[in-house]
Amino acid sequence: MSTVTTADHHDEHHDHKPTGIKRWLFTTNHKDIGSLYLIFALAMFFLGGAMAMVIRLELFQPGLQFVDPQFFNQMTTMHGLIMVFGAVMPAFTGLANWMIPMMIGAPDMALPRMNNWSFWILPFAFLILIISMFLPGGGPDFGWTFYAPLSTTYSNDSTALFVFAVHIMGISSIMGAINVIVTIVNMRAPGMTWMKLPLFVWTWLITAFLLIMVMPVLAGVVTMVLTDKYFATSFFDAAGGGDPVLFQHIFWFFGHPEVYIMILPAFGIVSAIVPTFARKKLFGYASMVYATASIAILSFLVWAHHMFTTGMPVFATLFFMYTTMLIAVPTGVKVFNWVATMWRGAMTFEVPMMFALAFIVLFTIGGLSGVMLAITPADFQYHDTYFVVAHFHYVLVSGAVFSIVAAVYYWLPKWTGHMYDEKLGQLHFWCSLISVNLLFFPMHFVGLAGMPRRIPDYALQFADFNAFVSVGGFLFGLSQLIFLWVVIKCARGGEKAPAKPWEGAEGLEWEVPSPAPYHTFDTPPQVK
Amino acid sequence: MNAKHSTLIGKLSLLVVAMFAFGYALVPLYDVFCDITGINGKTASEPVSAEAAIIDTSREITIEFIARPNQQMPWIFRPEVRRMRVHPGEIHIMNYLAENPTGRAIVGQAVPSVSPGQAALFFHKIECFCFTQQYLAGGNDMLMPLQFYVDPALPAQFSTITLSYTLYDVTSQWQDSGQDTATEFGE
Numbered sequence: 019m020s021t022v023t024t025a026d027h028h029d030e031h032h033d034h035k036p037t038g039i040k041r042w043l044f045t046t047n048h049k050d051i052g053s054l055y056l057i058f059a060l061a062m063f064f065l066g067g068a069m070a071m072v073i074r075l076e077l078f079q080p081g082l083q084f085v086d087p088q089f090f091n092q093m094t095t096m097h098g099l100i101m102v103f104g105a106v107m108p109a110f111t112g113l114a115n116w117m118i119p120m121m122i123g124a125p126d127m128a129l130p131r132m133n134n135w136s137f138w139i140l141p142f143a144f145l146i147l148i149i150s151m152f153l154p155g156g157g158p159d160f161g162w163t164f165y166a167p168l169s170t171t172y173s174n175d176s177t178a179l180f181v182f183a184v185h186i187m188g189i190s191s192i193m194g195a196i197n198v199i200v201t202i203v204n205m206r207a208p209g210m211t212w213m214k215l216p217l218f219v220w221t222w223l224i225t226a227f228l229l230i231m232v233m234p235v236l237a238g239v240v241t242m243v244l245t246d247k248y249f250a251t252s253f254f255d256a257a258g259g260g261d262p263v264l265f266q267h268i269f270w271f272f273g274h275p276e277v278y279i280m281i282l283p284a285f286g287i288v289s290a291i292v293p294t295f296a297r298k299k300l301f302g303y304a305s306m307v308y309a310t311a312s313i314a315i316l317s318f319l320v321w322a323h324h325m326f327t328t329g330m331p332v333f334a335t336l337f338f339m340y341t342t343m344l345i346a347v348p349t350g351v352k353v354f355n356w357v358a359t360m361w362r363g364a365m366t367f368e369v370p371m372m373f374a375l376a377f378i379v380l381f382t383i384g385g386l387s388g389v390m391l392a393i394t395p396a397d398f399q400y401h402d403t404y405f406v407v408a409h410f411h412y413v414l415v416s417g418a419v420f421s422i423v424a425a426v427y428y429w430l431p432k433w434t435g436h437m438y439d440e441k442l443g444q445l446h447f448w449c450s451l452i453s454v455n456l457l458f459f460p461m462h463f464v465g466l467a468g469m470p471r472r473i474p475d476y477a478l479q480f481a482d483f484n485a486f487v488s489v490g491g492f493l494f495g496l497s498q499l500i501f502l503w504v505v506i507k508c509a510r511g512g513e514k515a516p517a518k519p520w521e522g523a524e525g526l527e528w529e530v531p532s533p534a535p536y537h538t539f540d541t542p543p544q545v546k
Numbered sequence: 547m548n549a550k551h552s553t554l555i556g557k558l559s560l561l562v563v564a565m566f567a568f569g570y571a572l573v574p575l576y577d578v579f580c581d582i583t584g585i586n587g588k589t590a591s592e593p594v595s596a597e598a599a600i601i602d603t604s605r606e607i608t609i610e611f612i613a614r615p616n617q618q619m620p621w622i623f624r625p626e627v628r629r630m631r632v633h634p635g636e637i638h639i640m641n642y643l644a645e646n647p648t649g650r651a652i653v654g655q656a657v658p659s660v661s662p663g664q665a666a667l668f669f670h671k672i673e674c675f676c677f678t679q680q681y682l683a684g685g686n687d688m689l690m691p692l693q694f695y696v697d698p699a700l701p702a703q704f705s706t707i708t709l710s711y712t713l714y715d716v717t718s719q720w721q722d723s724g725q726d727t728a729t730e731f732g733e
Contacts, residue, residue, distance in 0.1 A: 128551055196558045204550050234562050238569025253573060256657050257616060257714030264576050268569060331664055 035536060046130030047536060048115045054137050055112025062104030062144065067495050069097040074491035076474050077484050090474035091159035092151060098162030102280065103187045104144050106414065109422045110283040111194045114222050117429065118198060120527040120534065121216045123207025123543045128200040136193035143186035150176035161472060166254035166265040170246045181244045188233045195229035198222055209545035213304065216525050220307050221286030224314045228275045236272040239265065263328050270321035278317045280414060282310055284421035285352055288374045291428050292356050295371035296363030297522035302355040309348035316345050326397045335394040342392035346385065353382055369443035373424035376451050377417060384412025387462065405465025411458045423501065430508050431515035435533030438508040446504060449497035456490025593677060594670045601635035602698040612710040613642055619715040620648050634698040642675065645687035654680045656711045665704045668697035679716055
């Protein structure tokens, strides 16, 4: 290996880096790894999106037209797995890699070699997962939640590959999380005290702890599925004294904190963008930190709200109903703080701000339908309908994905040294905003009317709404091609970006030139 | 890598291992929790002694019996009657008919579930075929008894209790245990 890694070799060769494929394979540079994560996430976003297009194509009309039900089930399963573990989580990790060292004045991540490893195992995990679809019997088709006994008694042998892939994804996430924590705890520049940390750093620190707490539980539950299926254990098999409901408890003990893993960094991004374009300091910084921590702690106490219909005792349903509703309080604190930040600000509406504003409105809609779902008696009607699909797509697509897109527009000038095309960006925003609502809003109605999720066919009365939803879906998919074009165009050239392209921006990342040099903050800055 | 990093990595790795173990610890915790609270309709897997309390003749409880073999289980399996009305505290015997229509010996294990789940704690079994595995030679049938009573402390809100048995084929596990079977459970 001719790659003397620059992390252990800081010297005056500031832009010394190996060329070609080796630069990317052996890189330990946080900016390179951040780019790799982001590019990978974008590729997975389009792959998972293509599967969503298949789903919407099949659901365009009632009846079975294009795919058979088993393939449809594979599409819903793979779409979920790829979007959760392949798109949203790696995108946030990529942003963390790029921005956290620059935001806290550190020269790199604390563990650069592990960083390389945690990225490069990820493509193999998804390769295994995708290959499983082409084996006899097809890929996983039990939903991304892989409930036993669907994933044990009734699954085919691709389950083994699925389990292996999830293990690799988990290891990657855990290593990434350890890296983030060690970096933030040990490598802050002098004077960068805890309560001076940018909120993106704070939210990521808390997210990393959530990852460390729950990814091992996911690893445990997939291992139990594997041994139940192949090694005659009976964790989830009543014949051997196990219990399938136990699966749901363990899975959702992981699964609920997991959904906050996918939204807390989004809160950090919006908390960076809104003050910049409102040209005011963030309102209630300390309360934002405490609200994030409260959401993280509460996320461990609400898992069974996914299981109200399993026949829990009334006391348990009440407990989980109240703890779930309690989460609306710290989340509300955040939303009001963002609104208060904008109050009487000198606002401008560049693309990052537009996406951040859309995030605040649409995420709140998703949050409110979440409160509806938390009401136990009402949940019996909503459970497993398109109402749930509408809810989690509002918080994940117009929430998490919009925040990632906002972050890309916001920091793209810093990464590439060029301004993105504002006109195309605005076009991307408006197309996305309109189509995402066409796509997900009518799902509330068909869900309330009783259309079940994860079924390739539906009753005739849902036909009009579903055609409408599918058109929204296709438009949303096409709109993202504009995004791809904007990013490629910006990487290739464009108007030169100054060190601080946004007038109201604050933070160490804007003190280095654009594009950010390969090495930044070799000598730590003094934070006042 | 400096010492500050190593200490922190050590602690975080320990947390990872601990959480993996916690995932597995949830399995026994769940069973203990269900045992204590009786939720999930799990009844005790040990017999209770027959020293039943006073019989409460002031009310009658309907007991419904459901029995079904698991998909992989070829036995025919049904209760003698579908339902009976009992006074709390009264001891009753209920027979289940099992028939093995295949040509080979099969061992079955019945797993009970009580609905509503909260009533499970008040449904006591003095003797039950579900406490042990049941051996049945090919082409034979047998009566499997259940002796039970309903606790007089059963809250007034319950007037019907449904007892459901699912019967599983556990022949492979039986052979593993290597016990001599045919003599112990005759036809």
